[in-house]
Amino acid sequence: MKTNSELHEPLAATDEIDYNELIEPVGYDFGLSRRSFVQILGAGLLLVVASAPALAQERRRGGGDFFGRGARTLSARLHIGKDGIITVMTGKVEAGQGARAELTQAAAEELRVAPGQVQLVMSDTALAPDDGITAGSGSTPRTVPVIRQAAAAARELLVDFAAKQLGVERGSISVRDSKATDAAGKRVVSYADLAANEEVTKDFAQPISSDVTLTAVKEWKVMGTSLIRPNAREVVTGAHKYPSDIIRPGMLYGKILRAPAIGAKLVSVDVSVAKAMKDVAVAQSDGFVGVAGPTSFQAEDASDALSKTAKWDSVTLPSSKELFDYLKQYAEGGVPANPFADEIAKAAKVVRQNYNVAYAQHAPLEPRAAVAEWNDGLLTVWTGTQNPFGVRRELAGAFHLSEERVHVIVPDFGAGFGGKHTGEVAVEAARLAQAAGKPVSLRWTREEEFTWAYFRPAAAIEIEASLDADGKLTSWHFININSGNAAVDTPYRVGSDRSRYVPSKPFLRHGSYRGLAATANNFARECFMDELAAAAGADPLDFRLAHLENPRLRAVLETVAEKFGWKERVKKKSSNGGIGLACGTEKGSYVAACVEIELDAKNQIRARHVCEAFECGAIVNPDNLLKQVQGAILMGLGPALREEVRFENGEIQTASFRTYPVPRYEDVPELDIHLVNRPDIPSAGAGETPIMCVAPAIANAVFQATGKRVREMPIRLSAV
Amino acid sequence: MDATITFTVNGKSRTVITDPQRPLLDVLREDLQLTGTKYGCGEGQCRACTVLMNGKSVASCITPISDADKQTILTIEGIANGDKLHPVQQAFLEEGAFQCGYCTAGMIMGTVALLKEIPKPTDADIVSKMNRHICRCCSYPKYLRAIHRAAEQTRKEAA
Numbered sequence A: 001m002k003t004n005s006e007l008h009e010p011l012a013a014t015d016e017i018d019y020n021e022l023i024e025p026v027g028y029d030f031g032l033s034r035r036s037f038v039q040i041l042g043a044g045l046l047l048v049v050a051s052a053p054a055l056a057q058e059r060r061r062g063g064g065d066f067f068g069r070g071a072r073t074l075s076a077r078l079h080i081g082k083d084g085i086i087t088v089m090t091g092k093v094e095a096g097q098g099a100r101a102e103l104t105q106a107a108a109e110e111l112r113v114a115p116g117q118v119q120l121v122m123s124d125t126a127l128a129p130d131d132g133i134t135a136g137s138g139s140t141p142r143t144v145p146v147i148r149q150a151a152a153a154a155r156e157l158l159v160d161f162a163a164k165q166l167g168v169e170r171g172s173i174s175v176r177d178s179k180a181t182d183a184a185g186k187r188v189v190s191y192a193d194l195a196a197n198e199e200v201t202k203d204f205a206q207p208i209s210s211d212v213t214l215t216a217v218k219e220w221k222v223m224g225t226s227l228i229r230p231n232a233r234e235v236v237t238g239a240h241k242y243p244s245d246i247i248r249p250g251m252l253y254g255k256i257l258r259a260p261a262i263g264a265k266l267v268s269v270d271v272s273v274a275k276a277m278k279d280v281a282v283a284q285s286d287g288f289v290g291v292a293g294p295t296s297f298q299a300e301d302a303s304d305a306l307s308k309t310a311k312w313d314s315v316t317l318p319s320s321k322e323l324f325d326y327l328k329q330y331a332e333g334g335v336p337a338n339p340f341a342d343e344i345a346k347a348a349k350v351v352r353q354n355y356n357v358a359y360a361q362h363a364p365l366e367p368r369a370a371v372a373e374w375n376d377g378l379l380t381v382w383t384g385t386q387n388p389f390g391v392r393r394e395l396a397g398a399f400h401l402s403e404e405r406v407h408v409i410v411p412d413f414g415a416g417f418g419g420k421h422t423g424e425v426a427v428e429a430a431r432l433a434q435a436a437g438k439p440v441s442l443r444w445t446r447e448e449e450f451t452w453a454y455f456r457p458a459a460a461i462e463i464e465a466s467l468d469a470d471g472k473l474t475s476w477h478f479i480n481i482n483s484g485n486a487a488v489d490t491p492y493r494v495g496s497d498r499s500r501y502v503p504s505k506p507f508l509r510h511g512s513y514r515g516l517a518a519t520a521n522n523f524a525r526e527c528f529m530d531e532l533a534a535a536a537g538a539d540p541l542d543f544r545l546a547h548l549e550n551p552r553l554r555a556v557l558e559t560v561a562e563k564f565g566w567k568e569r570v571k572k573k574s575s576n577g578g579i580g581l582a583c584g585t586e587k588g589s590y591v592a593a594c595v596e597i598e599l600d601a602k603n604q605i606r607a608r609h610v611c612e613a614f615e616c617g618a619i620v621n622p623d624n625l626l627k628q629v630q631g632a633i634l635m636g637l638g639p640a641l642r643e644e645v646r647f648e649n650g651e652i653q654t655a656s657f658r659t660y661p662v663p664r665y666e667d668v669p670e671l672d673i674h675l676v677n678r679p680d681i682p683s684a685g686a687g688e689t690p691i692m693c694v695a696p697a698i699a700n701a702v703f704q705a706t707g708k709r710v711r712e713m714p715i716r717l718s719a720v
Numbered sequence B: 001m002d003a004t005i006t007f008t009v010n011g012k013s014r015t016v017i018t019d020p021q022r023p024l025l026d027v028l029r030e031d032l033q034l035t036g037t038k039y040g041c042g043e044g045q046c047r048a049c050t051v052l053m054n055g056k057s058v059a060s061c062i063t064p065i066s067d068a069d070k071q072t073i074l075t076i077e078g079i080a081n082g083d084k085l086h087p088v089q090q091a092f093l094e095e096g097a098f099q100c101g102y103c104t105a106g107m108i109m110g111t112v113a114l115l116k117e118i119p120k121p122t123d124a125d126i127v128s129k130m131n132r133h134i135c136r137c138c139s140y141p142k143y144l145r146a147i148h149r150a151a152e153q154t155r156k157e158a159a
Helices: A018-022 A043-060 A099-111 A139-166 A191-196 A200-204 A232-237 A272-276 A296-309 A320-329 A341-346 A388-399 A424-436 A446-452 A518-536 A540-546 A551-564 A622-641 A694-706 B024-031 B087-095 B104-117 B123-130 B140-158
Strands: A078-080 A086-090 A118-122 A174-176 A179-181 A188-190 A252-256 A265-268 A281-285 A288-293 A311-313 A349-357 A369-375 A378-383 A406-409 A440-443 A459-467 A473-481 A496-502 A577-586 A589-599 A605-615 A670-676 B003-009 B012-018 B050-053 B056-059 B072-074
Touching: A078 A139, A078 A191, A086 A099, A086 A139, A099 A118, A099 A139, A139 A174, A139 A179, A139 A188, A139 A191, A139 A200, A188 A191, A232 B087, A232 B104, A252 A296, A252 A424, A272 A296, A281 A424, A288 A296, A288 A424, A296 B024, A320 A459, A341 A459, A341 A473, A349 A518, A369 A424, A378 A388, A378 A424, A388 A406, A388 A424, A424 A440, A459 A518, A473 A518, A518 A540, A518 A577, A518 A694, A540 A551, A540 A577, A551 A577, A551 A589, A551 A605, A551 A670, A577 A694, A589 A694, A605 A622, A605 A694, A622 A670, A622 A694, A622 B140, B012 B024, B050 B104, B056 B104, B087 B104, B087 B140, B104 B123, B104 B140, B123 B140
Parallel strands: A086 A118, A252 A440, A378 A406, A473 A496, A605 A670, B003 B072
Antiparallel strands: A078 A086, A174 A179, A179 A188, A252 A288, A265 A311, A281 A288, A349 A459, A369 A378, A369 A440, A459 A473, A577 A589, A589 A605, B003 B012, B050 B056, B050 B072
């Protein structure tokens, strides 16, 4: 086995797409020979019989790019059953962010059918087109439109067919309540009638027509409503099968032998004791060793037996205490100097500060999980990933198979937050299944998830800016070391401006996180704007507005300030609390927040009231949007106040919910959320941006309360 | 040494012959195929694995199966009455009170236990009793509403 991502290798930096650089697969390579291939597909195949050639074509072209390749034909996107049930296929996944409801709404709206008439097949690489990774708040701005287009094209085919059947002008046909009717409303043609017509197969084999009219926002009947997730009932009854719930005949449960510390390499291990255990299979390839047994308990016993004999070579790694010095020391090309010496020289005031942001973990409640099954060289894997086609590629690469021999199915899973872009657990399960000759279910433990999943990158940020005598910004120099370029550019008018991301040499495996580096960049920028306001002797709100042109960002900032009562409340001084604000924009959406904090006797910070305004264009599903915004704010309280990955000698010391305290019921502040609807603007995604103001608003409130600037995340006034 | 464990699960008597140290969670999921109860942390810190033992909420991931011998267990699969959802399930459904839903089964079972103890809980009661349950999507505000709705529906059904 080889791993292609060496621990000390910096990630390739690309300025164009922030995501690709941050996906860091483990890079398993099991170098297997090809086996004979018998294709076995489940009952789902019946759905797409008409489109099988098109699907085969899709598969040959591969996939897994950030944006995916989409559907080349209408049949690859949409199937109408002779019973009138309409199946829509998408490579997007449902991880709690609400894509299943929203994409169902998109199809139902354009088809003019009830949402219940649409069956959405998601993220099955044998059935669905590759819509790219589910990340970057992309499903709303990119996948909703392509699904609407396909649905509208199908609706137009119904109109054509109805006009022909009824012998009337096309223009006299209207489609409502899942039927086409003539002008008199007497004669009716249904989608089932359309599906029964052999001729239509030809039309479905064509590329999706772009010459279709999408329903105007003011005409929306299904979009714009709070459709509940279509499989919600299965969730509350426990019937829904998450990836870790999949059971296959004869299935075993797996466990991987893990190193005692990050970077440690396996020197030797005696597998004989584990091999001798009843019904236990052992898989071993170079540094990889794992077991599978009839129960998780037996697999753990076998793995414990392996641990006892395993010898490891460890490496020396810095501790979390030395982290930020280390990242600066290894900044690629060094930390760039401020190029605006002239502005600095003639400035009335110059402010310079450093901000540090700790490593964080996503800790989705369902840890990485996969069930893998081999059938004559065909590999089927059920797993929870945001990147089904990427994982298919990872599996094909690890086992030297062509992609059409690998079938990845992603059941709606237990959250990702940017943390499940890779397929290591799928590859591990497949390796165990291969050794066992039986299906294997592998679910990482919480400790594994905290230790071996990739982290949100730590950031060391340096900012310098100059002000003229009127308190106007004249130059701005912003450097993010290590964590990425999301929201690195300032939305303010700052005079001479350079903002950039400089990669470093991260020694923890890092990757995407909700909002990516926007959480770090906006934290530093918005805290710094507060410092500049103080230097200019201005109110933080006034100072921002004086440097802000973007009308959408101004609108959310002004909305939140008014709803919160900023102007009145900022005048009052409390003995044990304070208020702060922040704003920002990323991925086409706009957010601003005001926060009131309180300090307890031990100087611990608690958010008492969070008021946030958020705008992402036309709202597709108000209730789902509210949940995304609430969830992002509350999730953001974790890294803002407490969550921090600590490590020493390669050992993660925060590998439990005891030591990595995520937000709980008791942390929920008074929440006051204002969703600004802009029907005149195309919808942007909302899963990430609402997280980015919580931390800086809290840090600014701490300053207002105490006069102390905390330039670190987590923001703390007292020792841990 | 395996032991014979006989217990009642969702109203049915079940017998398993297994290592008595195995967690109740594993036996439910792997032996009885009741996968509605979830693994979240394996150390009783997140309560995704909550089931009721003799009506009380327990973390099945840290409960050895030997403790369940001759006891009565209720899981998420056992609270609906045929097609009629339990009032707590109904309330969570109506509120759309989850995002990924992975913590929901534990949250519902915790609520069933809570409402038995406190039929009309205040926000403070809910926070104090439910604080052990982690929702990583942080749907807590929705869950709070759902728990109040569940309390109301339970009282209505009892009346």
